[in-house]
Amino acid sequence: MAEEMRLLLEHADKIDPRIAEDYIKVGGYKGLEKARQMDRKNLIQEVKSSGLRGRGGAGFNAGMKWSFVPPAEVKYVVCNLDEGEPGTYKDRIICEKNAQALLEGMAICGTAIESKQGYIYCRGEYPFVVELLNKAIQSAKASGALGDFDIEVRMGAGAYVCGEETALIESIEGHRGEPRFKPPFPGVAGLWGVPTVVNNVETFAALPYIMTKGAEWYASIGAPKYPGTKVLTLTGDVNNPTYFEVPTNYNLRDVIYKLGGGIKNGKKFKAVQVGGTSGAFIPEQNLDTSIDFDSMGAIGAALGSGAVLVLDETRDIVDIVTRISKFFEHESCGKCNPCREGTFRCREIMEKINSGRATEADLNNILLLAKVMKRAALCGLGQAAPVPITSTIQHFGHEYRRKLLQYA
Amino acid sequence: MANYKDIIYGLKDKRGGIIEAFHALQREYNYIPEEALEEAARAFGVSQAQAYGVATFYSYLSVKKRGKYIIRMCESAPCHVAGADEVIKAIESYLGIKIGETTADGKFTLELTECVGQCQATPVITVNSEPVFNVSAAQVPEILSAYK
Amino acid sequence: MINLTIDGKEIQVPKGTMLLDACRQAGADIPTLCYDPDLRLAGSCRMCVVEAKGRPTLVASCVMPAENNMVIETESPDVVEARTVVLELLAARHKFECPTCESDGSCKLQDYMYRYGVKESRFDGEGPHFHTEDPNPFIIRDYDKCIMCTRCVRVCDEITGAQAINIEDRGHHAKIATPFDGKLADSTCVFCGQCVMVCPVGALTSRVAAGKGKPAQNEKVLTTCTYCGTGCTLELNVKDDKIVGVTSNRDAEWSPVNKGALCVKGRFGWDFVTSPERLTTPLIRENGELRPASWDEALDFAANKIKAIKEQNGPDSLAMFSSARATNEENYLAQKLMRAAIGSNNVDHCARL
Ligand SMILES: Cc1cc2nc3c(=O)[nH]c(=O)nc-3n(C[C@H](O)[C@H](O)[C@H](O)COP(=O)(O)O)c2cc1C
Ligand code: SF4
Ligand code: SF4
Ligand code: SF4
Ligand code: SF4
Ligand code: FES
Numbered sequence: 001m002a003e004e005m006r007l008l009l010e011h012a013d014k015i016d017p018r019i020a021e022d023y024i025k026v027g028g029y030k031g032l033e034k035a036r037q038m039d040r041k042n043l044i045q046e047v048k049s050s051g052l053r054g055r056g057g058a059g060f061n062a063g064m065k066w067s068f069v070p071p072a073e074v075k076y077v078v079c080n081l082d083e084g085e086p087g088t089y090k091d092r093i094i095c096e097k098n099a100q101a102l103l104e105g106m107a108i109c110g111t112a113i114e115s116k117q118g119y120i121y122c123r124g125e126y127p128f129v130v131e132l133l134n135k136a137i138q139s140a141k142a143s144g145a146l147g148d149f150d151i152e153v154r155m156g157a158g159a160y161v162c163g164e165e166t167a168l169i170e171s172i173e174g175h176r177g178e179p180r181f182k183p184p185f186p187g188v189a190g191l192w193g194v195p196t197v198v199n200n201v202e203t204f205a206a207l208p209y210i211m212t213k214g215a216e217w218y219a220s221i222g223a224p225k226y227p228g229t230k231v232l233t234l235t236g237d238v239n240n241p242t243y244f245e246v247p248t249n250y251n252l253r254d255v256i257y258k259l260g261g262g263i264k265n266g267k268k269f270k271a272v273q274v275g276g277t278s279g280a281f282i283p284e285q286n287l288d289t290s291i292d293f294d295s296m297g298a299i300g301a302a303l304g305s306g307a308v309l310v311l312d313e314t315r316d317i318v319d320i321v322t323r324i325s326k327f328f329e330h331e332s333c334g335k336c337n338p339c340r341e342g343t344f345r346c347r348e349i350m351e352k353i354n355s356g357r358a359t360e361a362d363l364n365n366i367l368l369l370a371k372v373m374k375r376a377a378l379c380g381l382g383q384a385a386p387v388p389i390t391s392t393i394q395h396f397g398h399e400y401r402r403k404l405l406q407y408a
Numbered sequence: 409m410a411n412y413k414d415i416i417y418g419l420k421d422k423r424g425g426i427i428e429a430f431h432a433l434q435r436e437y438n439y440i441p442e443e444a445l446e447e448a449a450r451a452f453g454v455s456q457a458q459a460y461g462v463a464t465f466y467s468y469l470s471v472k473k474r475g476k477y478i479i480r481m482c483e484s485a486p487c488h489v490a491g492a493d494e495v496i497k498a499i500e501s502y503l504g505i506k507i508g509e510t511t512a513d514g515k516f517t518l519e520l521t522e523c524v525g526q527c528q529a530t531p532v533i534t535v536n537s538e539p540v541f542n543v544s545a546a547q548v549p550e551i552l553s554a555y556k
Numbered sequence: 557m558i559n560l561t562i563d564g565k566e567i568q569v570p571k572g573t574m575l576l577d578a579c580r581q582a583g584a585d586i587p588t589l590c591y592d593p594d595l596r597l598a599g600s601c602r603m604c605v606v607e608a609k610g611r612p613t614l615v616a617s618c619v620m621p622a623e624n625n626m627v628i629e630t631e632s633p634d635v636v637e638a639r640t641v642v643l644e645l646l647a648a649r650h651k652f653e654c655p656t657c658e659s660d661g662s663c664k665l666q667d668y669m670y671r672y673g674v675k676e677s678r679f680d681g682e683g684p685h686f687h688t689e690d691p692n693p694f695i696i697r698d699y700d701k702c703i704m705c706t707r708c709v710r711v712c713d714e715i716t717g718a719q720a721i722n723i724e725d726r727g728h729h730a731k732i733a734t735p736f737d738g739k740l741a742d743s744t745c746v747f748c749g750q751c752v753m754v755c756p757v758g759a760l761t762s763r764v765a766a767g768k769g770k771p772a773q774n775e776k777v778l779t780t781c782t783y784c785g786t787g788c789t790l791e792l793n794v795k796d797d798k799i800v801g802v803t804s805n806r807d808a809e810w811s812p813v814n815k816g817a818l819c820v821k822g823r824f825g826w827d828f829v830t831s832p833e834r835l836t837t838p839l840i841r842e843n844g845e846l847r848p849a850s851w852d853e854a855l856d857f858a859a860n861k862i863k864a865i866k867e868q869n870g871p872d873s874l875a876m877f878s879s880a881r882a883t884n885e886e887n888y889l890a891q892k893l894m895r896a897a898i899g900s901n902n903v904d905h906c907a908r909l
Contacts, residue, residue: 086527125525154428159466174454175424176461176723181616181619181620309489315489327485334704345681349681376642445735457744458719459735
């Protein structure tokens, strides 16, 4: 895999992520040391100018987010390890290979915003990662590397919506994982009402390298507007379904054909869904696009979590999207009308289409519903839930029409 | 079996930690018994209605009795395209139960789940949260017979 | 101050004002389902969405603070479309029984469906399936008519403090429930009926008033509750000169003490007013039997007895026990009678509600 660029995963399988000393031997915790010697404002400026943007999906400039945090007695640093987007397991890999970098990154953020307490919200599906992290924290504390910065791991319990930052906060508080309306944003009023920075695992884990190698160096890697590396996870009909770390200007076609080793069993490509289950399906003609946030956006898709689901020519798109619509029905928190009822009706209509009982009118209904969900749902879940449907109707409309009653 | 009060009060100092308490209860009982839920509500200073609302929100928590081994079949898109449907059918016919049911001997409960984050080896099932990789329908009897 | 434009009108509002209030100030009629001025904001029904120029999504006006230079449209085609679809989504899971529904005529779902001309839902799949049986004497719970605004959950928590109900499950299957989805009587519910008061549709209605007259058609008479000295304002529902129910007037001007909130007695316990078992004249006990008497006779009888006791055994052989159902003024007069006319300090009061 010559074209990978391993930054976060450079020492994968060569060091024990649970042991701080292992990490220190390969240069770990130097970034935090440097951060602690810097003026807070300069530190935030350094992160800002590195161009590091959130790896959890929304792509917000990390340093900018931190700069909004107002003065307060207590503040929190929260790491989003909910990783619920189907097809995604990069945050687990980062923890399993380089957990100390995550801890160091959180402590750097703590230094920048003057917070002494971090939380890692780990999805309930990863009890073994919770165990690993607890050992890693113990070791880092014992080594003195974290100083007075404390980190506690909290566990989710099977709710995709808890990856949304305000639902995540509700969940840490011991509530139902229902998103809050914004504003106020967590940076101003987050966990237990105080200023809270929420970042993704991959975002935090990049910080030590930015600190040691410099913002300028980081900004020069990959796509200029979304610099750095991105960990991708490949699934579906490729020869090599595994994870990779690549610079962000990496080409999507190369992800599938070079890294992924091409389509399995000598079949042809049909579509790829990038960003997890809430992402758009991308047809052949758009494959020559860089995977970075803005380039993906320009073709109506999203980099999202960096999951890449590849489908070969034999796959039934409508059937897969029907399955995806069931996911959103199951994961809607139920707080707002467009999503609570909309995801339910989307699944119903998709099943109707998939089983050959639908008409053109159903197609129009689902498109109208999709439009309203995108524009009126309270949080990103309901807003993104119709994307797989609308993107496949747009690019693979014939597969839908083939299943309508009048053509059956 | 540990007393549910000891489990709950051992975690009482975790602010907002009722979900942690529910996890701990489930590690012992595989579900949240009614008296334990009521005690947890008291310990964490929330109403029983709220505790019940929390317990029923999360798909990993259950207020209904479940078997000794909880099998979860991932049916998210990557596992779906890898043949999850076949595996579900094989498990159902091997255990003689449907999704959501528990075997008469109380040994297995079968549930569906969304992505468990092990997509390098689809289809995936988990048994009491331990993932089992690359499961095929043919392997189901062999895999499940290992759970005594 | 914040300057913004709403439906072409330039207006000024203080910082922190929500768009909903700003829109109302500009004369726009914004539909709301989950919003309740006395409760914590939810921002969940999405009926109040408006279009803010330059934003990718519609904004829920009830939870969005007004910002400088915003340009707001409150009934643009997109807004109307979103509201229409939300109504159709709610209608698809709703059990329409308007002709026999207690809320007919005072139902927000009905009103908004009328306003946006929603005759039927294009979502013709599974209908309502939230049937609930709860045979308590006071409240009918019919979640096949629930629109999941959660106002009942919030009022029970924030105003009554009983915390009897919450949301069970999630997504489309979410439902209002007591712990383990039991009966209200087995929960911490005190049957204050505040949830009935805030329910914008017919999902929660009074069982005591059921079938006696639809609140929207009844004559409303404001009065003060006689059960205790708190003095809550009641809104009597009167039909053919008979009380057929009690509802709430939540306007602080008319209901200054309680803003519509009541207890189980005030809201559900009004049937005594026309009970045939009520006393209609004073009674005097003679030879162990009660016989009707006129007020003059009864008062003279009591006065004479009191005088006789006082003469024979002194004023402290008498005591006055007055009622919390009397007002402060009446209780003042009672102690005055005792102290000034009879000459004893033996005055007490059932200071319980
Ligand atoms: C439905 C939903 C699910 C999300 N899931 C995740 C997740 O699993 N992990 C994550 O880091 N961010 C997730 N996000 C994005 C977070 O809300 C938030 O933007 C992110 O954690 C911020 O971190 P970042 O700036 O480092 O990306 C999700 C958002 C939505 C709307
Ligand atoms: S969009 Fe869906 S997940 Fe988000 S608040 Fe609304 S119901 Fe909940
Ligand atoms: S709640 Fe409203 S819409 Fe529903 S039946 Fe009653 S009056 Fe009709
Ligand atoms: S009657 Fe009062 S106490 Fe009972 S559920 Fe309704 S609001 Fe809560
Ligand atoms: S019962 Fe009434 S108040 Fe409660 S959520 Fe349903 S519609 Fe709203
Ligand atoms: S009234 Fe604003 S979202 Fe319900």
